[in-house]
Amino acid sequence: MTAMLRALCLLSILVLVPLAPAPGQAATPEQGAAFVKDLADRALEALGKFKNLSKADRETRFREVMHTGFDIPTIGRFVVGPTWRKASEAERARYLELFERYIVQTYAARLAEYDDEKIAVAAARADDGDVVVASQILRKSGPPVKIDWRLREAKAGGLRVIDVVIEGISMAVSQRSEFASVIQQGGGEMAPLIKLLGEKTGG
Amino acid sequence: MTSIRAWRPWLLGLTLALGLAACATAPDPSDRAAMRQYEEANDPLEPMNRAIFAFNQVADRYVIKPVAEAYVELPQGLRDSIRNFLRNLKTPIILANDLLQGEGRRAGETLTRFLVNSTAGVLGLFDVAAANGVPYHDEDFGQTLAVWGVGEGPYLVLPILGPSNFRDTAGMAADWLADPVRDWAEDHDKSWANWTRTGLRAIDLRAELLETLDKLERTSLDYYAALRSMTRQRRDAEIRNGARDQPGAMPKIEIEDDDDPPPQRK
Numbered sequence: 001m002t003a004m005l006r007a008l009c010l011l012s013i014l015v016l017v018p019l020a021p022a023p024g025q026a027a028t029p030e031q032g033a034a035f036v037k038d039l040a041d042r043a044l045e046a047l048g049k050f051k052n053l054s055k056a057d058r059e060t061r062f063r064e065v066m067h068t069g070f071d072i073p074t075i076g077r078f079v080v081g082p083t084w085r086k087a088s089e090a091e092r093a094r095y096l097e098l099f100e101r102y103i104v105q106t107y108a109a110r111l112a113e114y115d116d117e118k119i120a121v122a123a124a125r126a127d128d129g130d131v132v133v134a135s136q137i138l139r140k141s142g143p144p145v146k147i148d149w150r151l152r153e154a155k156a157g158g159l160r161v162i163d164v165v166i167e168g169i170s171m172a173v174s175q176r177s178e179f180a181s182v183i184q185q186g187g188g189e190m191a192p193l194i195k196l197l198g199e200k201t202g203g
Numbered sequence: 204m205t206s207i208r209a210w211r212p213w214l215l216g217l218t219l220a221l222g223l224a225a226c227a228t229a230p231d232p233s234d235r236a237a238m239r240q241y242e243e244a245n246d247p248l249e250p251m252n253r254a255i256f257a258f259n260q261v262a263d264r265y266v267i268k269p270v271a272e273a274y275v276e277l278p279q280g281l282r283d284s285i286r287n288f289l290r291n292l293k294t295p296i297i298l299a300n301d302l303l304q305g306e307g308r309r310a311g312e313t314l315t316r317f318l319v320n321s322t323a324g325v326l327g328l329f330d331v332a333a334a335n336g337v338p339y340h341d342e343d344f345g346q347t348l349a350v351w352g353v354g355e356g357p358y359l360v361l362p363i364l365g366p367s368n369f370r371d372t373a374g375m376a377a378d379w380l381a382d383p384v385r386d387w388a389e390d391h392d393k394s395w396a397n398w399t400r401t402g403l404r405a406i407d408l409r410a411e412l413l414e415t416l417d418k419l420e421r422t423s424l425d426y427y428a429a430l431r432s433m434t435r436q437r438r439d440a441e442i443r444n445g446a447r448d449q450p451g452a453m454p455k456i457e458i459e460d461d462d463d464p465p466p467q468r469k
Contacts, residue, residue, distance in 0.1 A: 077458055078457075082459060105422060113415070128455065134447055146445065146447065148452075167437065168437055168441075169433050169440070170453075174429055175429075178429045185425075188234075200424060
């Protein structure tokens, strides 16, 4: 009986995957779970399968995955905090451009530890308009790694990841705190952050 | 008693350092954004913390990290056994803190693990319990204090020991003083055993973090701030025992004043 239920569940997920929710329509936890499973599989594949490719090539593949799965402008907007308000139009555009490179670089580095591993989606729930998906990376040795994903409906429509929480550590919150420190040391302006991001991403 | 005396210069030094440290200048309270940032960082001692952090990084680069890198060249089986043995020795502390937190089930697991691993696991060298579905978990008095409702206090970077806070530093001292294994070794003129144990624990931990910290340092814009945020979040997760459904387990991502137009340039 349970086996049948599970099969039904799986079937319904498979059917739901291609149905990206229409803009404005709240996504269900099931859609969130399927989205994360698909995304994580693709990300881990990009990191693992192409191990023999150069770092730049792997980053290109990983960037493609991030583009379809993450709402990078929203994350960038969150991590820069209230300084956004002070920034000019040009600064905002330049910042988002550099942030995109930076986030691909950092996420690829942090998630590369888990290449060749399998992800198991454990549960998904609605949370204040978002969908939170709990998953585990099952490693060949050592205990599984808990990874939680926060998904939100993007402005342009479609579900997107806006935060990844690895063993209780939120990437968005850590980056926000780090950026805040850089901004504060730079006198509360956006410019020094942009300069440092440029140096870090080689652009 | 001897142990407290031995630590007195350290404690004195720490107190002095704390006293002398110029506190980070709090921002103008009318600047709401800067003020919130200051509060979020929870780091009024930032100048002192950054100085100790810089010292730690030098110690790490020239001593701790090279030792950890040599250590990982040892066979995996040997390193696993060292870790298992160290964990087994920590049983009294973990068990006491499980009980102090009212975690009956986890206390039972800790006791089961000790009994199984000390016998079938040959004095704790092999983690037979984990292989049979009773995995290791850590506890310390800092976490117990947190469960009792004690706030973390300001962020604190300890010399060599690294990121902590006032509550966890007190917890660490309490665990150290209460540890019967350490006490026994000292009473039997085996301080070398305590030093060896402390050293191995540090090397084991550093070895585990080799890749993670390298990556973090390489990719971060401000390594100090990144580590501060991450250790605090990680600590919160440990206090929740990894529970994911409690409030605060998943931070909200709220964006303020989303549609503000950029300011007009004068």
